[in-house]
Amino acid sequence: MLVGGHESRYGRAFGGLPGATVTAVGRDLHALTRRPAVVVPMTLGRDPGLAHQIAQILRWNGRGREPGELLLAPPLGTTAHLVGWLRAAAGRATGPAPAPPAGPRAVLVTAPSASAEDDAELFRVARLVRQHSGLRWVEVAFMDGDPDVAEGVARCRLLGARHVTAVPASFAEPSLPEGVSWAGPLLSAASLEELVGRRVETARERWDRDADDGLAAAHHHHHDHSH
Template identity: 45%
Template structure:
């Protein structure tokens, strides 16, 4: 059996990476990574360039830490027509870089031991649902971590890092450590009195997760599954709740001749929403 050709990788960036700008170091360090671009026309053009540069497969990795399902869906929409044309059989959308449970673990590991200190989780401000998700993640970090206080702050949002650090001190924290829940650094300079906890993940850890997502996508591509259809559904259930008429707990009402099944998802669809690569050690 012939060995699969190595893939060229394109990173799709969203609010967690400032549209891909925070991924520049990863692009420069990893020869397999062709470019990082925000979803939409820039991503389409980056993928088109990668397809033209060689004859091997091209894998697009949605660079989300679990708070940007829209990025996955937007990336899928950007790839749909390329996959039906010049990228037919060569183009794959991988599972997202991470899910929320990975982010919880990475934040716990990056924070280090500080039972009398506070962890200030920072991220670029996004939409209300994405920002609310970070508060949920912070609660889980506190529940299963070693810090008495875990607070959230947003660059360009409310509360901002200065307000977040002040809240930690008012709560009684002797030390405040700022750690980013994003691909960029913690706010610099760090809020007054706060310690810079460094990046969430080291470059080698970032590259390792990208490689794992790419390898899994190549395996599925070899079986004819490019991941795009599953990616288009990534936003389902995100945002305001929407209503459906239900005949029972797991059934929707459909018109004549329409069928809808709520059994087990396609294996790749499950993989898209629940990536299961080993979590790298951040430091």
């Protein structure tokens, strides 16, 4: 079971994955986990509270049931993963083959807006992408926040970029102004399916080896992050 937060428009931005059910935290997740399930928090690293929210529902639904019926897998990604994925996407967008258009280029990292803390974290991520990729400009824009995508593109052009490529830090695709290239999705369908499979396998191995359903780890991680 795949559970999405703001990065996927609460699951609405996912394509289908074979054998997977997609939902969001709330009433639907509560209903769907009345039967055995392995639940994967579908965050790319910008929704650190998602696993904790899922764990609360799974703990409630697990009362009086056989241990191990509900397993919480590790999140799909962390901010470290996100930096690496964005660097790879930016490299594909501006790399030598096929040759990009001549002239200064900028990458605009796009995502749905979230909390002030999560949005601020994306600026830090973009800074790391720029530092480790050799790109001159890596800017940030939010689909429904400040700065929005049009403002982000305008900033890139004011800085001197002749070509702007939007790279997603989410599962959602923004509406782009004319002349802006799109380098999404961040993860191909095959890569996404492989990653989900790994997280599910980790959850099952952890249960078989240590009788660990992942719920306590999600609680402690959220507590540490909030402090």
